[in-house]
Each structure stands twice: as structure tokens, then as C-alpha cells.
Amino acid sequence: MTQPSAKSPDAAPAPTLPGAAPSTPLRDVDWIPPRRVPNLRRLGLHTLADLILHYPRRHEDRRHFAPFPDEPPATPVLLCGTIVKTGYLPYGRWRRGFEATIEEAPGGPLARRVVCRWFNLPYVAKMLATGLRLVAYGRLKTRGKRLILDFPEFELLDDDGGETLIHLDRITPIHPAGEGITPRKLREWIHRAVHTADLAQLPSLRPGDAPADRTTALRAIHFPTSFEELEAARRTLVGEEFFAMQACIVARRSRVAALPGRAKIVRGDLMHRLHAALPFTLTRAQQRSIAAIRTDLAAPRRMNRLLQGDVGSGKTLVALSACLLAIEAGTQAAVMAPTQLLAEQHFANFQRLLVPLGLRVALRTGHKKTKPAPLLDAELPHLLVGTHALLHDPAELQNPGLIVIDEQHKFGVLQRARLIERADAPDVLVMTATPIPRTLAQTAYGDLDVTTIDELPAHRGKLITGIRDAKKLPEAAAFLRAQIDAGRQVYIVYPLVEESDKLTAKAATAEFEKWRDLLAPHPCDLLHGRLKPDAKDAAMRAFAAGATKALVATTVIEVGIDVPNATVLLVENAERFGLAQLHQLRGRVGRGTHTSYCILMPGEDTPETREKLAVLEQTRDGFLVAEADLRLRGPGDLLGTAQTGLPPLRLGDLLRDADLLHRVRAEAETLFARDPALAHHPDLRAWLARQDATALAG
16 A cells, blocks of 8 residues: 655646636647547536536545455445456357456465456456556455456556655545546546636636635545545535526526416316216315416416326326316317327327317327318317427417426426417416425426325225246246236336347347247237337337237336226336336326236346335335435436436535525525526526526437
8 A cells, every 4th residue: 555645645736827717628738638638528528617627426535445355345345456367258259358356465365355357348458467556446246255346447556656646545536537538537637627727717606605615615526635625615516506506497487477477267167067077086186286276377477387296196187177277268278298199098088078068179299191271260179189299380279378298207398498488378287297306396397386196096996016036927927817818908018128238138129029928819019119100109009909918118108008907017127227217117007996016026136126126015105206216316317407407416416415405495586586687697697598508409
């Protein structure tokens, strides 16, 4: 182990660009080789500012390395050792592996060894040789008597004088790297950047941030002298990041609040007639939701409301009730679905319910081969159902009073913005069956009012979820066959469309033949996202009509199929899915009155997998599932820029930093209320424009 040097590890290098402007392009920085500039651009790094704001994804405490363990610990390990052996190992017909054995104290009587392995990464073999010192990070496992690190992150240590002070004997940052750019080289360039650029020129979007504090934080987030200093720096920069995000959300909310709307004050006769004709009674949660929406519709401002509820909670009926209130007020209503099949299902259900009320319902989707003839004013549909194609033909909606977006997460935030800001002032109601934890909702849908349906209808059938070992597949197949023999239908879901050399998971196309034989003579079909639209729709329709008894599919069934007769969902390689996604898939069954079953069959039966999947065994509450998913996966995997219109968080953690998020949200609202002109601040407007561009690209 290298002994700590008396020289300060944070001594700045001789500045080649003293006080350089953060806007300086990297191609003009003389200590970055020109041949590496394209590699940096692929990482999204174009200027010194980009380099400075390229935060570490974690830090390693390289002041003291832990001893090599005897058994694999539950958490990843950081080891430093000397390479004592290298070699190739066979791994399939077209694949090849390489391993390097590192030893804690070469030649010592009690020296312990760990084997590091990589597959299909030929460049690793060119980098590693016996005698070199290696820092490796990853999860240990055992194979026989050997301790194994598969695909560890690694870095070679060498005696390169002063530069070693950046990489060793300190809390060392690990930055996201890429092709042609190693974490080590990136660390050297960022160290130079934070000590040679004029950090005071990097403006903070959060009022009140002291430039000196921010400069200190920007240096400490990369190269802290202690973990306490690192956390203080992180909180400073997270506060700025959260403020910029919340300013974006509050600005959008303020913009919508300033738009004039059309008050729709009606008795609700159409809605009451619909409810009276139903064979069941609305839940209290549905009634509360309708009351909140009715208040919005009667106000002179535009409604911009999110209706969230678990799978099967009755959101569509609430939305249809809102449509009837808008129609009674003399306007049109429209319902937009993410897929043609779901739009067709809505159309069929709405026709059945609304034609007896004397209302006209029309269907418009992008798959129409011929365009219908223009309708006379007297023939305009009261309710228009379609896909996002409705957005691109203003003639379809001549007098819109309410637009409903079903499955909001399948639409982009800018599509929603186009609707709410239409000149003809429609109210907008968006729905999602993906329950969102409160902290996440403040970010994803912070510009909307939120209504939650937290109750399931009493007439829904029982849904049983169970985890089964992959060895139980024959028994599971027999159970599926018994359900089909009883007149029911089943889904069988896989994470991949086709087999992959890189992923050890089953694929729908490969497993389809197996299931066709197992369930014969019952007809089976295959459905995945790579099918042509017509073939995909045909497979969905055949299953919805009952012609197909088993559907082997990928997650394409997550949205767009409502088949009450389907009672079994079997998911193989269940560990490959997130909890929220599994809960959405589970929502494909249990939609009728029959008892339904969800069988989760993991390919890797580990304690972590069991703990994760047990959440679905224990609860059917989508909000509890979402909270667990947020804890396990983090918010970055649950939100995307296309859904939020916001960039991914660089530092902030919506769970860990929830207190800071709430405080900053209140701060942003107070500032905007005190000074509405803040929305027109040049720096903030430029930032908002960049986020809109990001969302549009997403």
C-alpha cells in the first residue's frame, strides 16, 4: 500500500489556462489531447463547464483498503492487489473470457486471492499483465473455493509521481467514463478543470447561493478531503439542482394558471343517467374524484389535473363522467389512448354506454386508411376517441371542452403542454395506472393538481400472486392448461424478444414454440414490439376476442389489452423487471369476476430477488409497490425525460433528499409568488428552454 505523501493531494496543477472561462470549448484546452475531444463529446462534454459539472457517480475511500475477505459480503467491495496470474477461458462458441488473479500480499504465507473475470471485452486482456497493481470494485461471489469478481470496475495503479496524489491515498472520485476515456484520465482532466477555471463564472439558478460556497462545493464534490465535506458539498449542489427543477415546474404551473378557461356549470343530468344504468355502485374514491374534477370544470380557469389510481380502480369511468359534464355544457370531449387497440376498446365501451343516452361517439386513429368525410356541425361527435393522431388534425376537435389523456406516461410532457395551451381553452385530465409516490409526484407531475383513487371496486375478482422456482415450470404449465380447459385465457411474459449473447434471459420468440407444444391443441400466439403494427393489432384482437387462448409476449401487453377472461399471468425471468412494471403486467389479469393468478418465476433465485418479488406476494396496493420500487431502483429508473420534461438528476436523490426537495419547492413557489417576473429571468428562461428541448428529443 502506498504511504500517504506529505504533499497535499489537492495541490492544484500548474494552471495552463489560469482563470479560464467555463465556456471555453474543450478543443481549445491545451492539456486535453485533440484526439480525445470527440470521445468527450460522446459523453456530452463540450466545454470546461461540462467537465466541471460531470459529477462523480460514487467515491472510493483509497486511504485504506479493506483486507481480502474469506466470504462474499452483502455489499460491493473495493480491493487493491497485485496481479499474479492471467489467462483466457472458454465461454461459448463465439465468446471468450479473460481472468486476472490478484493477490493481497504476493508471496506472503497467508496471501488471499480473488479472481477478476471479464467476457467479450478483448481490450481488458491488452491492459492487464502480471506484476501490475490493480484496484477492483464489484460484488464478490464464490465458485468452488475461489472468490470471483465478474466484470469489476478496475483501475491500474502506477508510480506516476504527483498524479498519483489524485488517484490514491485519498477519497477518490469515480466519474462516468466512456469509449476511449478511462475514469483515471477523466479524473486528471476534471482535477485540472476545477483548479484552473474561474468557477465564479458558473451562475447558480438558486437565488441566495454565495459564489464562494458554490466554488468550494464544486471542488469538494469531486475531490473532498473528508466524507463530511463531500456531503456538505453534495447538499449545496442538490439544493441548486432541485431549485432549478422546481422553478421549471412552478413556471409551467404559473403559465397554465394564467390561461383563461371556460366555466362548465351544469346539473349533471347525463352523468347521473349513466350512473343509474350501471350494474354496480361507484366507490367512495370514484365519487370524491368526480367531485374534484367537477369543481375544476366549473371554474373559469383551465383544469390541469392528474387522476392516478391502481390497475382496475375505475379511472376510466371517472373520466367518462367528466366527459359527460363537458358534453352537457355544450362542448366536445376527447379521450386519447396510447395504442390503437386501447382506443378501439374505449370506443366500443363508450358506444355501448353513451348511445342509449342519445350521444354520438367517433373513433379516430392514425391507422385509418381513408379519412372520413368532413362532418357537418350538427353531426359533430359529442365524444371523440383516438390515439395521439388527434393532436395533428385540429379539424377533428372543433369545440373541445375536455381532453382526457389515458396512460399519461406513454405521452410526452410537451404533448400535454400543447393541449393545455390550445387557443380554444380545453380542460385537460391525464390518467395513469402507475401509482407515483408523493415525493416523485412533486417532480414528475408537480405542475398538475393530483387526484388519487385509492379504492378498488368490490365486484373485482380475487388476485393471487406467488413466486415459484424455475424447476416448477412443468407444474405451472399443467396449471395453465387446466385454466384454459376451464374456459380461461393466459399470458406468458418474457423480458427479451430474441435470445442474446450478452444477457442470460429467456426470449419470447424462442419460448413460443415450446408453449405451443405444451398447450396444444389450444391456439397460442406471439406478441412483441418488433412485429409490424398490423400483425401486432391482429394478435391483440384475436386474444381479446377469445380466439387465442395463450399469448406469449414481452412487456408490449403492459398497456392496451383489457380481457376480463384472462386469469393467469406467468412471468419468467421475473427478476429482470422492475416492481412497478411487474405490477402493471399483473394488472392484465384480475379484471373480471373470476379468481386470477400471477406466477413469478425468477431465473436467478437469490435472496435479493426473493426480497424484491415478495413485495408483490404481500400486497396488491400499487402505491406500496411503487414505494418499494423507488427504494430498490431509485427514481432515475422510474422517470424519463420524455415523461417529465425534466433532465435526469445528476446528484439529487428524491428519497434521501426528500426534506430538501420539499423545502426548495416551497422556496420556488414563494419566489414566484413574490416576483412573477422571475419566470422571465434570462438564465432561467434559457434553462427552461433547454429542458423543453430535452423533453422534445426524448
